[in-house]
Amino acid sequence: MTPANPKRTGSALRPPIAILTDFGYQDHYVGAMKGVIAAIAPEARVLDITHGVPPQSIVAGAIALRESWQFFPPHTIFLAVVDPGVGTERRPIAVETSSGALFIGPDNGVVSLALEEAGFGRAVELSAKRYRLAHVSASFHGRDIFAPAAAYLWRGTRLEALGPPVSDPVALDLPRPIEGAAEIRGEVIHVDGFGNLITNIGSEMIARFAARFPTIGLSVRIEGSGPMKILEAYGNARKGTPLAISGSFDTLEIAVRDGNAAHRFDSGVGARVSVRPRRYSTNG
Numbered sequence: 001m002t003p004a005n006p007k008r009t010g011s012a013l014r015p016p017i018a019i020l021t022d023f024g025y026q027d028h029y030v031g032a033m034k035g036v037i038a039a040i041a042p043e044a045r046v047l048d049i050t051h052g053v054p055p056q057s058i059v060a061g062a063i064a065l066r067e068s069w070q071f072f073p074p075h076t077i078f079l080a081v082v083d084p085g086v087g088t089e090r091r092p093i094a095v096e097t098s099s100g101a102l103f104i105g106p107d108n109g110v111v112s113l114a115l116e117e118a119g120f121g122r123a124v125e126l127s128a129k130r131y132r133l134a135h136v137s138a139s140f141h142g143r144d145i146f147a148p149a150a151a152y153l154w155r156g157t158r159l160e161a162l163g164p165p166v167s168d169p170v171a172l173d174l175p176r177p178i179e180g181a182a183e184i185r186g187e188v189i190h191v192d193g194f195g196n197l198i199t200n201i202g203s204e205m206i207a208r209f210a211a212r213f214p215t216i217g218l219s220v221r222i223e224g225s226g227p228m229k230i231l232e233a234y235g236n237a238r239k240g241t242p243l244a245i246s247g248s249f250d251t252l253e254i255a256v257r258d259g260n261a262a263h264r265f266d267s268g269v270g271a272r273v274s275v276r277p278r279r280y281s282t283n284g
Helices: 027-039 056-066 112-118 141-155 203-210
Strands: 015-019 046-050 077-083 093-096 103-107 120-125 183-189 195-204 218-222 228-231 244-246 251-256 272-277
Touching: 015 027, 015 056, 015 141, 027 046, 027 141, 046 056, 056 077, 056 112, 056 183, 077 141, 093 112, 093 141, 103 112, 103 141, 183 203, 195 203, 195 272, 203 218, 203 251, 218 251, 251 272
Parallel strands: 015 046, 015 077, 077 103, 228 244
Antiparallel strands: 093 103, 093 120, 183 195, 183 272, 195 251, 218 228, 218 272, 244 251
């Protein structure tokens, strides 16, 4: 897949460049990246996914990209920069996918969860000096390497021109839930801005498990909590009440109606979560 030449296709119809970082909203870093893109590809639309990824959290960045990429137009160029290893020997890469999307970022796993869904096509290491800024700093590859690569690819530069092929992009290995005869064991893998605790227990696993206990229902526990029912919506719980729902991540999440579950349970990534038939849970 090579992006269409903008001379042949109106820029208003071209897919955008979408940026995700952990740079925050206080400093100039994102603005500098957008400036580089504008200088190289002034007609490109540039959209923000988020710049509020927790600093240096590769997993949080990977989850955010996985949960958003499929809602963008086909052939969107995704620029994902969560890069605690900037300046080291970790590779800067661009990955073409079988779905048409193109991912650019450090080869540290930040694009790997989205790549699992989009399908690996081919990848290159971003090493060609022609497609970088003239001076590459040791601490800002988002500006000096990744933003130029995104802009040149949007303009129609062929992927292979940016560097040699990469066959083994780094993949994250997220923990997987365990389903037993009378319990699912999982853990929190993400905390969103509302304090909702997103688990690794998929909605399909919950539905399959619940079908084994059709008359009694299920209850959920997280470390430090009593049993909670699985509800269909936040609004089905009383204000201030903990609950579990199948959320927009298509996984089980723990929330507090009009509150913050992370604060309520003093909990975060790695906290253990269990799902059981209600007869196995006292007061459930």
